[in-house]
Amino acid sequence: MDRILDIVEHYTPGRTLRRLGTSMSIIHRGKPFQWQRKHLLGLRDLSVEEITHILDTAKGFEEISTRSVKKAPPLRGKVVVNLFFEDSTRTRNSFTLAANRLSADVIEFTQKTSSVSKGETLLDTARNLEAMGIDIVVIRHNAAGAPTLLSRNIKACVVNAGDGFCEHPTQGLLDVYTIRQMKGSLEGLKIAIVGDIAHSRVARSDMWAMTKLGAEVTFVGPPTLMPAEVGRLPVKVSYNLDKVIEEVDVINMLRIQFERLGGSPFPSTREYSRYFGLTAERMQRAKPDILVMHPGPINRGLEIESEVADGRNSVILRQVANGLAVRMAVLFLVNQAAAETTG
Numbered sequence: 001m002d003r004i005l006d007i008v009e010h011y012t013p014g015r016t017l018r019r020l021g022t023s024m025s026i027i028h029r030g031k032p033f034q035w036q037r038k039h040l041l042g043l044r045d046l047s048v049e050e051i052t053h054i055l056d057t058a059k060g061f062e063e064i065s066t067r068s069v070k071k072a073p074p075l076r077g078k079v080v081v082n083l084f085f086e087d088s089t090r091t092r093n094s095f096t097l098a099a100n101r102l103s104a105d106v107i108e109f110t111q112k113t114s115s116v117s118k119g120e121t122l123l124d125t126a127r128n129l130e131a132m133g134i135d136i137v138v139i140r141h142n143a144a145g146a147p148t149l150l151s152r153n154i155k156a157c158v159v160n161a162g163d164g165f166c167e168h169p170t171q172g173l174l175d176v177y178t179i180r181q182m183k184g185s186l187e188g189l190k191i192a193i194v195g196d197i198a199h200s201r202v203a204r205s206d207m208w209a210m211t212k213l214g215a216e217v218t219f220v221g222p223p224t225l226m227p228a229e230v231g232r233l234p235v236k237v238s239y240n241l242d243k244v245i246e247e248v249d250v251i252n253m254l255r256i257q258f259e260r261l262g263g264s265p266f267p268s269t270r271e272y273s274r275y276f277g278l279t280a281e282r283m284q285r286a287k288p289d290i291l292v293m294h295p296g297p298i299n300r301g302l303e304i305e306s307e308v309a310d311g312r313n314s315v316i317l318r319q320v321a322n323g324l325a326v327r328m329a330v331l332f333l334v335n336q337a338a339a340e341t342t343g
C-alpha cells in the first residue's frame with residue numbers, strides 16, 4: 001500500500017500519465033491490473049478484479065486521513081460537482097471530503113436551490129455545469145439510469161451516488177470494504193440483507209459486490225417488500241428472520257423507505273419490528289461475532305433497536321468512516337482513467 005501512497009503523493013495531473021498509470025497497477029493474483037473505467041455507474045458489471053482494485057486502492061488512502069494535514073495532490077486543478085437531486089447526509093459529505101482531501105475544487109449543486117425548480121432538465125443542468133469546466137460529476141437522482149444517461153451525454157467522468165431503486169455502488173463498496181476489514185475476506189461468509197429490499201439500491205449494489213467476492217447472500221423481509229424479480233437474482237430468499245439470524249456472519253438492516261412507499265406494506269410498524277426488527281432479544285441468538293450493519297439513516301426502534309445499533313457488534317459508524325477512503329479511491333481511479341484516454 002505504501003506504493004499507492006507514494007504514487008498519489010507524486011501524482012501531477014496531466015504529466016507523465018501513462019507512466020504513472022502503469023505504476024498505479026496493483027498486482028492481483030500475480031497479474032498487474034490497470035483500472036480503465038472513467039465512470040462508476042454500478043457494481044453489476046464490475047469484475048472481481050475491478051472491485052478488489054478499488055478496495056485495495058482505498059486501503060492505500062486510509063493513511064491520509066490520519067495525518068495532521070489531511071491532503072494529497074492527485075486531483076489538484078480538477079473540479080468535482082456534487083449533483084444531488086435527493087437529500088443525503090453521508091454520501092454527499094463523504095464525497096465532498098474525499099474530493100477536498102485529494103485537492104479538487106468542489107461545486108455543491110442542490111436541486112431545491114437550482115434552476116431545476118424553473119424547469120431546467122437534467123441534461124441541460126449538466127451541460128451548463130460542464131461549460132464551466134468540470135471533470136467529475138457525482139450524481140444522486142430518484143430516476144434509475146440517470147447516471148448512465150449523463151455518462152452518454154457529457155465528457156466528464158460520472159460517479160453514481162444512488163439512482164432510484166437501481167444501484168448505490170459506493171455504498172456497496174464501502175460495505176464490502178468494512179466486511180473485508182473485519183473478517184479478512186468475504187469468501188464463504190453468510191450475509192443477510194433485511195427489510196425493504198424492493199426499494200433499496202443498497203441491497204442491489206451489496207448483492208452484486210458480496211456475491212462476486214464469494215459470500216452467500218439471503219434477502220429477508222415480508223413478501224410485500226421483496227422485488228418482483230427476486231427469483232432471477234443470485235440470492236436466497238427468506239421471509240423469516242428468526243430462521244436466518246442464527247446462521248449468518250453479517251446482517252445488514254435496511255431502512256424502510258417510507259418516502260417511496262405508495263401504501264403501507266405491513267399492518268403496523270409494531271408488527272414489522274416484531275417480525276423483522278433487529279432487537280436485543282434476537283441478537284442473543286446470533287453468532288457472538290456477527291457484524292451488524294446499516295447504510296443509514298436509521299429508523300431507531302423500527303428496523304433496529306438502539307441498543308443493537310450502538311452495541312458491540314455494530315460497525316455502522318465504521319461503514320461511514322470507510323466510505324471516505326472508498327470514495328477517494330473512486331474519484332482517483334475515474335480521473336486517472338479519463339486522463340489515460342485523453343492523455
Ligand code: CP
Pocket residue numbers: 087088089090091092162168171295296297
Ligand atoms: N447511506 C446513504 O446513502 O446515506 P445518505 O442518504 O445520507 O447519503
